[in-house]
Amino acid sequence: MSNTANFDYCVQLGLGPLKAIFHLALKNEEIFPHNLPPIPVNLGGHAATVSVRLLDDETDPADLSLDDSKHIRFDLPLEISVQIPDSPDPSLSQVTLKSTVTAPGKLNHWPVDGDDQLGIEFSDITPAAVTVPSLTGLPTLDSGRFEAALHTRYESLPTHSFTAVGNTLNVYDGTRDPTLNPPNKAGNPEIHGTLETHGSVDYLKVTLPIHATITNPIPWANYGIATFYRQVDQQSGTVCVLMAQEPADPALASTIAFDGGGPIAAQIASALKPQMIAVLAGFGSVCEPWFTDADAKALIAEQAAAYLKPLRFPFFTPRSGDPDHPLSTPVGFLLPPTGTLAVLMNRRSGAEADDFAPDDFRGGNALALAIGRAMLDETIAKAIADQFPGLNGDGAEVTTAEGTATLHSLTVTPSDPGEHDTAEGHLWTEGEAEVHIECWPDPDVSFSAAIFLRLDVVETDTECSGTFRAEVGDFDASESCCDVFVDLLIPVVGWIMLGVVESMIDSVGGELADQIAGEQSRALQPVPPVVAGVAELQGCLEGCETSSQGLVLPGKLRIRREGTSFEDLADNGDLPRP
């Protein structure tokens, strides 16, 4: 049970602020590049390119949740496009897979300009750690894609008219080659493909319009159709039709059928078949990107891990401002049950290996700061020793117009609700004093009381002002000398506690403005007011809770994008004009 574990101070942020900072980091192209250059990959022996795009919009929102004490799980909508450059038309055969992957990011710290930042980095991520719950864009076997590829491949052939020993074979694809003589027959039939399954094997059945002109041994000419089956070969990442490979099954052998031509037509078809097969081989292999569900998820996981691995973004970026007095390294712990990021500063005991997570003291607040008991005790003891230096010797003289006393001891102990018959957390103040009375032996007085530390807050649109006010238990002191005593103690306790809180703000990387003479308060930022390169923060402390753990100051947090946003430009009237 400890608010600050083995550290002096702890800042806790709720899930809401974490998400806000994350979304602002996502908008930063330098931190999260949204469009990466194509990445060359090898898919089943085929060269391919993969393009990764990160999304975060209303349709595909990114999100985060807390995995364990050191990992945040991010939901990242990714769009991955795969092209095979040597496919007949990569743009037509591109596969675009879309999925919201979940990937763990590790809470860590790293140095920037001499100060340590706390944030998330992905350096140890592996594809196995990325989950791909569902995806869209998975390709289906579609004869139309092969047909389109064959049209493209037809156009890229150097010739569509093949002559051997005076005989000419023309192959047609609609009107794609208007130079052929004779032109395609009436209706301009095109190359046509359909998928058929024979046995358990997928085949592309292709029909190819042809015209044969025979001069030897007899003149003969006729239009016809070549029909052939080519096996569809599905690999991881690609699906190919090997146009040069005649099936072994005789039932699927290539055939040529002429529209007419009498009994000789069959002989001519048989004679032309080897030439026809050679022509088909000229189409080469027609490959398209192809993924099964498992292949696609593996590809996305691999690409997501590769995309994330070099990335990192900060949540907490305290600055020292003085290179001679650097701040301690912020150490983060996540508290998943309550959705809290705890940032610990100033390790009090042990080494990094001994660090442990603090308790959640944030409650329902977006922000809360805590000072640990040991540090609070030290600070109070030092303040008392500084202000009452005689306490260690003959006592400290306290003189007022109403009387004088010698203070022999004074202790202030942060205490839990319920202790000392007091329902509320309090500072238990105890002491011994010798009261000086004329003509009498000075009596020794033992005193003790609960002091409540209040933070009165006034908030307006432009200001959040907190005022520490110490309050003693409920009794009617009236204007007795006891009131004098209490009246002395209260401002002292108030100023000691302000010093404690200012020291905490300084140590966690907040900002203290210069003091203005004659003013009881000064401007400050309770936590670092910027998350470097990402967001601007403004904390407002709204209370002060005392317990045996120390002090907790809950508050709220305003967050906005660092730099000029659309809203800033709109406010300033600087939006681009048409």
Next chain:
Amino acid sequence: MARPLAKRLAADPEFSVMLLANPVLALEKYGIKLTDRLRSHVLQALRHPKALRDRRAALEHELEHKLGERPKPNDPKWLANQVFVERKLSPRQTEAASPAYREEDPGGIVASLKAARLPGTNRYPEVRRIQVTARLGVAPSPPTIRRLDLDAPLPDLPPASAVPVSLTLEQAWFYKDDPVVRDLVELGTIERRGFRFRTPADFRAIAKGEKVDGFRAFVRAVRVDAGKRP
């Protein structure tokens, strides 16, 4: 007397706190009955330190001489009569105003704590777009009668239409430009600053725990060292 008192306090330490409610009654409870002379001495010695005691006596003597009667500045009706009837001062609208109080800092403790505050860090020079300033400070000391500042300038106050029938010391402060009223306010303040001895009825109620005062809430024990000399 110190030796028997020390013994008896040690025998019943819990009751020793009642010495601060009314020492005469508490001593009687401990079986120490004081003579009238000693009783008066105890009350005088405890009520004020010597400087305040002398000032109070001087003010009482002077005012009685001027007014022709014993001054009763903590009697609001008597005070209103003195200010508006005897001194013939015009009433002022004081409802919305507050008297001035001094900030007391015995031993300069608060000044020292203020001086020990951390200097400004000013670590983040970037232009801030969130136009909200957070501030933190310590509440000023609550006003108490003993800090009424008789040397502070009076505010300009419009005349009031009605004459008040009673006047507290805090309200009378707004008429301190009259020297007699100023003395009355000072005397009343000293009277209220004195050690407040509880009446026998209050003493009994506090002893039974039916009423809680600062001593009962704060002080745990009073001891007298038998060997200690005055």
